[in-house]
Amino acid sequence: MSATAPMPGDVTASEWNLALGETLDRAELHQRYGGRIHPRISPSRASQNVLLFTTPAGLFDGWTGEHVHFTGEGGTAGTDQVLTHGNKSVLHHHTEGRTLRLFHQRPDTQDVTYLGHVHLDRDRPYVWADAPCDPRRPLEIARRLVFRLRPVFSPPPGFLPTTPPATWTPKIHTDSSPALLPDPSPAERAAASLLASYSRYLRAAHATDLVHYRIRPAGTLTEVSTHHDPARNEVIAVRPTLARTAIWAALGELQDVTRFMDQRPDPALLLPAEPDHDVAELLHHAGAAAIWPVDHYVFARTRPPKRDEHH
Missing domain, CATH: 3.40.1350 (Trna Endonuclease; Chain: A, domain 1)
Structure with a gap:
């Protein structure tokens, strides 16, 4: 008898069974593990996971060789991003007992690829960067959150390289x-x-x-x-x-x-x-x-x- 996909509400963090590099439809992912289908940051009520999706909106997403940089969400109305809603769930995932799961969502599709289990850097969890609030309004600049995440098991496969924060002012x-x-x-x-x-x-x-x-x-x-x-x-x-x-x-x-x-x-x-x-x-x-x-x-x-x- 073949196993059926667990329904939302039946899944625990220990039952995660996606393999690194596995690709599936995002709707199927949320059917298995909960969370909402549209945001870049999708905390789940059905499991102890926060699902993170790299998309074109993540201007600073990338792999520094030590950290995954993941751009926060919100602030599209001409304002700075703030540590509320999905951003707050990333910041407090340690204390809330949640696991951060990183995915890459391919442009113009609902296909997502699992890039691995990550956790927030405890010493310096995030930095700020200046960027357009909305690609359609490039002159409206505000502060974007950039989370600094560490892979738990291995570097994210095929993730684009990016530049780490300067340690001094060159x-x-x-x-x-x-x-x-x-x-x-x-x-x-x-x-x-x-x-x-x-x-x-x-x-x-x-x-x-x-x-x-x-x-x-x-x-x-x-x-x-x-x-x-x-x-x-x-x-x-x-x-x-x-x-x-x-x-x-x-x-x-x-x-x-x-x-x-x-x-x-x-x-x-x-x-x-x-x-x-x-x-x-x-x-x-x-x-x-x-x-x-x-x-x-x-x-x-x-x-x-x-x-x-x-x-």
């Missing part, structure tokens, strides 16, 4: 400006073109080259890049627009990156056109210079106030 010198990611936005293309034009101008007119850096602060997953003019000791943020929100973001970016530079540099914004009186006054108050193209070969600039002038 300032990595690169020979060229960051390459555009696949399918860049028009704004990203415009910023890259503006930066390339300014680099050519500096080389031709002042015999100097920008130094490009990638910086990832200790304990974070999010990397920032910046550009340094060593002749002026000036750190430069690039914006392809004079919109106030873009200027605000650039000034914050400059404040952030200057703390990692060896000698405190002056801040500057590379802009597509001469700023109007209001923006120029804002930059003066913030102690930042403005740089903009006059034509294809010449750039103009304002002079930043002295360091003690804007305090």
Whole structure:
């Protein structure tokens, strides 16, 4: 007589019988072990399991060689993710006696592959990362939870590699400006073109080259890049627009990156056109210079106030 699949409510954690790497329909998985069919994090009332599903929404999901990174859920309404609901069930799985089971859900299907039994790192259970709240609204950035999970028996088979949090703050010198990611936005293309034009101008007119850096602060997953003019000791943020929100973001970016530079540099914004009186006054108050193209070969600039002038 063949064994029948247990009904929800009849399963205990000790009766888990999926093999590592086994693939099945997600509806069948939930029929066996409980939980809801749609969330990335699915705590079960029928068994002592919390089912975790890597999906395209998990921007930071991956294997670091020591930890599984698993992006939390929620926060799609323009807010940070918080440690409630499914995220809370992951955080407290030790104390609640639940087992974390990791799956990969294939895009555009309901097929899921079992990647193994994992548990939360006790010393550092999660880190934060900045990312879009929703892929359809890439400019709305908020904090995402990234859980740090350890495999109990073996590394997850076929899981994509990812980068662990920085243990210290490396300032990595690169020979060229960051390459555009696949399918860049028009704004990203415009910023890259503006930066390339300014680099050519500096080389031709002042015999100097920008130094490009990638910086990832200790304990974070999010990397920032910046550009340094060593002749002026000036750190430069690039914006392809004079919109106030873009200027605000650039000034914050400059404040952030200057703390990692060896000698405190002056801040500057590379802009597509001469700023109007209001923006120029804002930059003066913030102690930042403005740089903009006059034509294809010449750039103009304002002079930043002295360091003690804007305090």
